[in-house]
Amino acid sequence: MTSRKVLLAPSLLAADNLNIERSIDSLGNNYDWLHLDIMDGHFVHNLSFGPDMARALRAKYPDMFIDVHLMIDRLDILLPLFIEAKPSLITIHAECEGHLLHASLSRIKKAGIKTGISLCPPTPVRNIESVIDLADLVLIMSVTPGFGGQKLIASSLDKVRELVSLREVHKYNYLIEIDGGINDNTIMDAARAGCDVLVAGSAVFDNENPCEWLAKYKEALNNLDIYRI
Numbered sequence: 001m002t003s004r005k006v007l008l009a010p011s012l013l014a015a016d017n018l019n020i021e022r023s024i025d026s027l028g029n030n031y032d033w034l035h036l037d038i039m040d041g042h043f044v045h046n047l048s049f050g051p052d053m054a055r056a057l058r059a060k061y062p063d064m065f066i067d068v069h070l071m072i073d074r075l076d077i078l079l080p081l082f083i084e085a086k087p088s089l090i091t092i093h094a095e096c097e098g099h100l101l102h103a104s105l106s107r108i109k110k111a112g113i114k115t116g117i118s119l120c121p122p123t124p125v126r127n128i129e130s131v132i133d134l135a136d137l138v139l140i141m142s143v144t145p146g147f148g149g150q151k152l153i154a155s156s157l158d159k160v161r162e163l164v165s166l167r168e169v170h171k172y173n174y175l176i177e178i179d180g181g182i183n184d185n186t187i188m189d190a191a192r193a194g195c196d197v198l199v200a201g202s203a204v205f206d207n208e209n210p211c212e213w214l215a216k217y218k219e220a221l222n223n224l225d226i227y228r229i
Ligand code: DX5
Pocket: 011, 013, 014, 035, 037, 069, 143, 144, 145, 146, 147, 148, 149, 150, 179, 180, 181, 182, 199, 200, 201, 202, 203
């Protein structure tokens, strides 16, 4: 048995738009990945950052694990721009132009970037079984994608458990990430359900002291009494 390390990934969607760098500084060293939500106003009903933000983060933080979550259509046009920005991982949605899923994951992998597949709340895990072997990570959206500050949909944790079993049965290596509604009330349940990476936006950046909030949960997660066989 090996103990599980659960990673914390603050989402810059909730950072101070006029002071992104200061927001990142406010995290101290108590986080693992920076989560960057990309929204195109079409796949989801909101707009956020573009490839230039991913590129600027990479230039400023060369060793940072930059976790890009693409909530966009037109992967044929936009994916190459995000690949050029050299993030550490790019997640695409199973619901987005499904016929491009296999090709897009292969394209990301070929560029030496880790691959993620994300599922919106209504999408079942079985929809990605044919491509899951190409994924370094599966991201379960635990709210309707598009906006921060929503309430976690409880059935998302069932999907996390399903992914844990599937990984066990088929000896896959993907990490399981959860995104949306992670806060004081839900964070430990999400970790216990089997998540390896916890994205949190408003719980981190709306807190008076993001660094302390992260430190508190870093310790709690280190002491979590569950193991992966
Ligand atoms: C929603 C985004 C999330 C969002 C999470 O579409 O993918 O990453 O920032 O925000 P909170 O943690 O506030 O629910």
